[in-house]
């Protein structure tokens with residue numbers, strides 16, 4: 392079986408990255424992780440990726456004069472890895488319209504809310520403040536607008552009495568780790584395509 396070549400972009404802890412790495416270790420998983428890129432050289436997830444024997448690269452966005460210059464370096468690394476798909480996993484930089492358009496249909500993200508609810512940061516605080524009865528996570532195609540692209544898959548979790556942002560985040564994160572590998576597999580198998 393020829394496997395789709397997936398690069399993962401992170402900025403921090405990398406628990407979703409590790410969920411993808413672990414899923415891809417299964418012989419029947421349709422994708423392989425070809426490398427992990429971070430815009431934060433100290434990101435803990437880079438060490439995790441290396442512990443799994445994966446190639447890593449780190450380029451701090453602040454070391455580049457412009458976003459296009461940073462993205463050119465990112466693009467060069469993706470090319471060097473023979474990347475076919477890109478999975479954002481806690482990658483905290485907004486990518487340009489040029490980049491997202493070039494990768495349209497092959498660039499996905501996981502967001503900790505049931506989009507279109509609660510775009511941006513602090514989604515668990517937002518859900519609690521709204522009095523939500525349920526909450527969850529979304530895997531979506533990345534388009535130029537933040538957290539706006541077409542939805543690929545969602546997982547729902549209940550909001551429990553007494554939940555804090557931390558307890559709710561932990562429940563959502565468990566769902567994220569299940570959802571992201573499933574959604575990536577569906578994408579690379581061609582079971583889901585960018586609409587239009």
Ligand code: GRF
Nearest residue numbers: 404405406407481501502503
């Ligand atoms: C996750 O909640 C993800 O949905 C969001 O950022 C967080 C990253 O966590 N985009 P991790 O780095 O995958 O542990």
